[in-house]
Amino acid sequence: MTTIADVARMANVSVSTVSHVVNGTKRVSDGTRSRVEEAIRDSNFTPHQVARSLRSGRTRSVGLVVSDTSQYIFGRIIAEVEQGIRSAGQTLLLANSSEDREQEKTVVQALLANRVDGLIIAPVADSDPVIFEWCDRAGVPVVLIDRTPDPGRDQVGIDNWSTTQRLTRHLIGIGHTNIALIAGDPGVWTIHERTLAFRETMKAAGLRVGSASVLDTGRGLVDGREQIERFLARKRRPTAIMAASGLLALGALRAFRNLGMQIPRDIAFASFDLVMNAEFFDPKLTSVLYPVDVIGREATALLQRRLADPDVPPQTIQAPGSLFHGTSCGCPDGAPLVLSPVDGAPHR
Amino acid sequence: MTTIADVARMANVSVSTVSHVVNGTKRVSDGTRSRVEEAIRDSNFTPHQVARSLRSGRTRSVGLVVSDTSQYIFGRIIAEVEQGIRSAGQTLLLANSSEDREQEKTVVQALLANRVDGLIIAPVADSDPVIFEWCDRAGVPVVLIDRTPDPGRDQVGIDNWSTTQRLTRHLIGIGHTNIALIAGDPGVWTIHERTLAFRETMKAAGLRVGSASVLDTGRGLVDGREQIERFLARKRRPTAIMAASGLLALGALRAFRNLGMQIPRDIAFASFDLVMNAEFFDPKLTSVLYPVDVIGREATALLQRRLADPDVPPQTIQAPGSLFHGTSCGCPDGAPLVLSPVDGAPHR
């Protein structure tokens, strides 16, 4: 590979002059500039990013850590973030934490060792706070995505309160009083918020949220099918069920099928997040559509802003999620969305 | 951040000794070693990857270029590759070529400027060969995935010939004689091979492959719905249709729905690649299951092998794909797969 010294020799100038031409850091006379540019073209010189990074202290790279690369929702987020990073002229380093506390620590350390300029993290359940200390100490800004537990940092996620409220109020509005939430892992922030919002909305409508109304499937990546089957086998089965994530929705659908239950005949169903190709399902899933595009875009925007000015106050963005009204909730195709009137005190 | 010099000072040894302790490149007495290790722990020193790369000429990073990050199949491949790269102690740089020749050139150049140790590329349709020249000149080994047009390089894809043959022979076996292939973009290598195999299998069975039997939807990422609708509107409509990719399958399903056609009542349908959540579709899709796991694993393995020994002969791996027998082809649920007898000369 040709180096900046080769170019300098070819153009009969000093190394520093070539550098100034390349970076536009100082005025260079037209004659010299064109000689240098010609030499660069002839030798097809590309600056050695590694050397450049070492000297300048900035790598023009951003690390992205997600908790499960193979989940549809994260795949979409990755695509959005990659696009943002690339168009900012930076490089994306991708790592998977596999929803595992220790692995998250490992990959964050690896990314810091690679001296990324910034990090975008979808933290795992019960994430070890030490990773943020590391970042702070290294002066590497962090943006949290999807899960937004810390108002002291830049973060962007979905507005769990209002989406949960709308989804719940719809089920109430069409007549259900015994509604259950398949919650998954309460250590996951989104799940946590959705569970709270669900309880509150039910209470505000004067409905009971018993111990049998929220299923905590515990840790890990499983879709929770077995637990859901056991849950459904209990007496006084709910008439409507909400799944608090896309993965859980698939688990629930598998459980229904296994138990020979039909939706919405035997039970009404609605879900959160994105379920890929849900339009081809039978019946079509009523669900909250996770705004992947907004979240990907805003995450990179927040990061760029902070890289430009480290002192800007931290910002939390709660992107609104839209509601897709399918037929799994029991409404006929194309029927208007019914929301129960708000009753009781507003939340917060 | 603490540097190797800080550690050296703390342990009262020279910089080179610390380096040897860290890398195990030379014997160090037990006493010195433990002093150095203690200093490293106390200062929680992490070697500066950038400096290390500059000096050693190797970055311990691998670039992955896919043609569309947001497609399910690539999402799965990304997950597999990330896992392989990470467990080899390397870092993954991800880039998206958006199925665009120019963008592919741009991102490859960016990755080379970052001095990746190796590249894994799913080349775009009609990829510019110059990118391989660049890699060769830079001494960066390349592994092609999914699309495997060049036997002179390491590459790993699906065995298009035998999977296409089996799928086609099944449709023939259950009685179809007028079968069409929705082929998509013939510039994509997988599509090219599948189309050839389709024609040959039909011919071997004594069936006609007319101009109306293969739909070339042309360039780009579209799912081809409009073209498929026009295609289906023509007279002498085929009784069975195969989609040559997952994206096209979704386009076809949308087209069928738009035209009010029911599967398999009005037309039999089968597909290639992975269609996410296809098990929940109605009817279940008969399709070739793309072996994402094998392809991801073998791609990283091939790359590691070549990094270890640049002179090993190039290898092409054609991973076998399995067939999922659903009901979209018209067979009842759980029925055995029927293959037409092979007639005529074997291919190649």
Next chain:
DNA sequence: AGGGTTGGGCGAATCGATTCGCCTTCCCAG
């Protein structure tokens, strides 16, 4: 005419590691 300013370019230190050659001890065989 002379001092100040400015434009254009050069040289060298620097970033943080790796690695090669050299030096000092120490041990042991001859």
Next chain:
DNA sequence: CTGGGAAGGCGAATCGATTCGCCCAACCCT
């Protein structure tokens, strides 16, 4: 007693860029 290794450690060059200070010549103004 001494010469030759081996073990253990040190110093300095090096990777390829950035960037600061300095220098020279040209020009401007009074």
